[in-house]
Amino acid sequence: MTWAMFSPPTLFAASYSNLVLLCLTFVMEVLIICFLLFTVEHLPVPLEIVMLSIFGAICIYGATASLANCIFGKDLIMMGPPLFRVEMTKEDTKEPPPCFCPSSHRTSSLRSIANLLNEGAVCGVPTDTVYALAASCKQPEAIEKIYRIKDRPQEKPICIFISNLDQLRAAAPPFSPLLWDFMENVYPGGIGCIIKKGEWLKKLGVGAGYDRVGTKDSIMIRVPDQTITVHLIDMTGPLAITSANPSGETDSTHHDMVISRLGHKLEGVLCDGESNEVVASTVVNCTKIDEGGITILREGCVPAAKVRQIFERVKNGAV
Known part of the structure; x- marks a missing residue:
């Protein structure tokens, strides 16, 4: 009953x-x-x-x-429709992203992010390693904004990305043949080279951001091995780059991490899914390459042993 x-x-x-x-x-x-x-x-x-x-x-x-x-995982045997259907009366509760977040697979998205950067915005972008914060080297206020967004100590320099080595050659920096050969063997890729700073950077397109990138005497330059990032740089010129995470925290390996951690402080995030690496680039000091060789300042996605192996081959003329 x-x-x-x-x-x-x-x-x-x-x-x-x-x-x-x-x-x-x-x-x-x-x-x-x-x-x-x-x-x-x-x-x-x-x-x-x-x-x-x-x-x-x-x-x-x-x-x-x-x-x-x-x-x-699909309806192989039909169970039949319900007699009544529940109409959703509530609006989608998913909150909109805190900033402009286009997909990297669209050309229009790349143009939109490039326009934001050229206007002085700071955006999250994918690279060949982890996600990064980018600002135009022509916009010193945007580079300064990166420090505030990340709560980054002022004494930590910011590097720049260029799209290819020919772009660097066009600026005619006074590099030795050994340094040129070394760069030709590590670019593009996950290795950043610290080199001596000079007025040639302005010919490279650094512009008004000259004093806000690198240190007084040196700067790290990297050529990323990723088509999306290279195309973006071709649209904007050299970009001031640093990892897209609050200072002292782990790197962001997905665009969702960038959006959730820093999205409310950014004008845009170029969404490209999972990053290619889980750690940042390897940093090599090349300022004394002709006198004392190279120094590995940070071992990242490229092992230090491989970097030294490349240098020895170049130094001995094996390449």
């Missing part, structure tokens, strides 16, 4: 699920009535046999359909 009182609400709830469950619940309700009639000896035996057969068939079909659909 208790189940007979409980099953009508169950029947009503099943009408919002699927047709198989609704039929199963309905037949179960009829069976309960049959059992009640059986107790008072007013149940025709053929009716009981028919209802039990229908109930068993629906159970077998529903169990088979549920198992198959669950295993293969």
Whole structure:
């Protein structure tokens, strides 16, 4: 009797699920009535046999359909539509992103981020290693903003990205043949070279941001090995770059990490999914490459042993 009182609400709830469950619940309700009639000896035996057969068939079909659909992840065996559909009255509760977050797979997205950077914005961008914060080297206020966004100590210099080595050659820096050869073997890639600073940087396109990148005497330059980043730099000129994370915290390896951690402080994030690496680039001091060789200041995605191996090959003229 208790189940007979409980099953009508169950029947009503099943009408919002699927047709198989609704039929199963309905037949179960009829069976309960049959059992009640059986107790008072007013149940025709053929009716009981028919209802039990229908109930068993629906159970077998529903169990088979549920198992198959669950295993293969799609509706191989139809369960039927619900009798009633619940209309969603609430608006989507997902909050919009705190900044402009276009997909990197669209050319229009790249142009939009490039326009923001050229106007003085700071944006999160993918690189060939981890995600980075980028600002135009022509916009010193944007470079200064990076320090505030990250809470980065002022004594920590910011490096620059260029799109290719020919861009550097066009600026005619006074590099030795050894340094040129070394750069040709590490660019593009996850190795950043610290070199002596000079007025040639302005010919490179650094512009008004000259005093806000690198230190007074040196600067780190990297050529990323990623098409998206290179195309972006071709649209903006050299970019001031630093990792897209609050100072002292782990690197951001997905655009969602950049958005959640720093999105409310940025004008845009170019979304490219998972980063290519889980650690940042390897930093090599090349300021004394002709006198004392190179120094590994930070071992990142490229092992220090591989960097030294490249240098030795170049130094010995093996390349």
